[in-house]
Amino acid sequence: MRTLNYLLLSVREPLQSAELYSKLLGCEPVEQGKTFVLYVLPTGLKIGLWRADEVEPTPKPAGGVEISFSEPSKEAVRATYAAWTQLGLKVVQEPTDMDFGFTFVVEDPDGHRLRPFVLAMNPR
Numbered sequence: 001m002r003t004l005n006y007l008l009l010s011v012r013e014p015l016q017s018a019e020l021y022s023k024l025l026g027c028e029p030v031e032q033g034k035t036f037v038l039y040v041l042p043t044g045l046k047i048g049l050w051r052a053d054e055v056e057p058t059p060k061p062a063g064g065v066e067i068s069f070s071e072p073s074k075e076a077v078r079a080t081y082a083a084w085t086q087l088g089l090k091v092v093q094e095p096t097d098m099d100f101g102f103t104f105v106v107e108d109p110d111g112h113r114l115r116p117f118v119l120a121m122n123p124r
Contacts (some may be wrong), residue, residue, distance in 0.1 A: 010052040080116045086104040
């Protein structure tokens with residue numbers, strides 16, 4: 001059985017992106033260089049930030065990926081919104097109730113979407 005345990009994001013400047021992702025993820029990278037940065041999260045999930053012009057085969061333009069983060073409550077989603085907007089991230093969806101739960105969406109400087117959410121008690 002295959003295991004999904006690694007996300008690779010193409011970014012313009014890995015070290016600059018790492019400054020932001022260290023704040024978003026609450027941890028420091030385990031590997032850091034001019035063309036690649038690697039995080040290993042407590043869950044075992046790995047997130048790599050690879051300089052877009054070094055990736056082979058060449059990817060489409062950077063951005064376009066959505067990463068979701070589960071939160072324990074609406075209050076936690078609101079607190080994350082306050083913290084992330086303080087970082088200057090572009091808001092593309094204000095906090096809102098949706099069919100699946102309470103959420104918002106911001107974009108990192110490379111256009112990757114970040115969606116914290118808490119599941120609705122009784123999703124439709």
